[in-house]
Amino acid sequence: MMLTTKVxxxxxxxxxxxxxxxxxxxxxxxxxxxxxxxxxxxxxxxPAPAVGGGEPMRLVLWDTDGDFGTRIFDTVYVAGASAAIxxxxxxxxxxxxxxxxxxxxxxxxxxxxxxxxxxxxxxxxDAAAGAVWPEGLAQSNVKFVSAKTSSGxxxxxxELAETIRRRQF
Ligand SMILES: Nc1nc2c(ncn2[C@@H]2O[C@H](COP(=O)(O)OP(=O)(O)OP(=O)(O)O)[C@@H](O)[C@H]2O)c(=O)[nH]1
Ligand SMILES: [Mg+2]
Numbered sequence: 001m002m003l004t005t006k007v008x009x010x011x012x013x014x015x016x017x018x019x020x021x022x023x024x025x026x027x028x029x030x031x032x033x034x035x036x037x038x039x040x041x042x043x044x045x046x047p048a049p050a051v052g053g054g055e056p057m058r059l060v061l062w063d064t065d066g067d068f069g070t071r072i073f074d075t076v077y078v079a080g081a082s083a084a085i086x087x088x089x090x091x092x093x094x095x096x097x098x099x100x101x102x103x104x105x106x107x108x109x110x111x112x113x114x115x116x117x118x119x120x121x122x123x124x125x126d127a128a129a130g131a132v133w134p135e136g137l138a139q140s141n142v143k144f145v146s147a148k149t150s151s152g153x154x155x156x157x158x159e160l161a162e163t164i165r166r167r168q169f
Contacts, residue, residue, distance in 0.1 A: 011087030
């Protein structure tokens with residue numbers, strides 16, 4: 001049986017959570033903004049690693065409405081989460097602050113469970129000249145990505161799956 005694991009997608013409104021999943025699952029990008037209402041669930045199978053063996057892994061991805069903020073941790077949606085992808089927008093520093101808050105709430109709620117912090121929209125990095133490095137997060141946990149160009153997206157989920165696999169949640 002394939003290892004199946006629940007992953008929360010967290011982050012402020014409009015940072016690109018849904019776009020990241022759309023790129024990951026359908027390899028497409030849509031420039032129009034359609035906000036997520038509540039929560040949507042979809043699934044993605046991470047291929048088996050090219051080296052070192054191991055099975056493919058099914059990620060059940062819970063795409064949340066950015067409006068929840070840290071209140072998401074007071075809802076039933078987070079029950080049984082094995083890991084999280086926490087997203088910010090490189091052009092909006094306050095979303096990086098929010099990403100840090102969500103990361104520490106996740107660590108408090110689920111001690112030891114892995115997460116990755118993705119700074120999205122890196123294709124717009126010129127517009128974000130002077131954007132702050134997400135302080136307080138371990139460097140190995142942070143990745144700069146773009147749902148628009150697909151840069152770093154598949155790798156981020158493969159790395160998270162690898163961490164989950166090693167810890168066997
Ligand atoms: N340039 C650029 N735009 C992006 C990128 N990712 C998302 N967007 C745009 O940003 C807007 C918001 O993207 P969404 O994926 O809907 O954001 P979200 O985090 O799901 O938002 P909520 O569901 O409201 O919380 C859309 O217009 C996207 O096209 C990216 O990597 N680069
Ligand atoms: Mg969304």
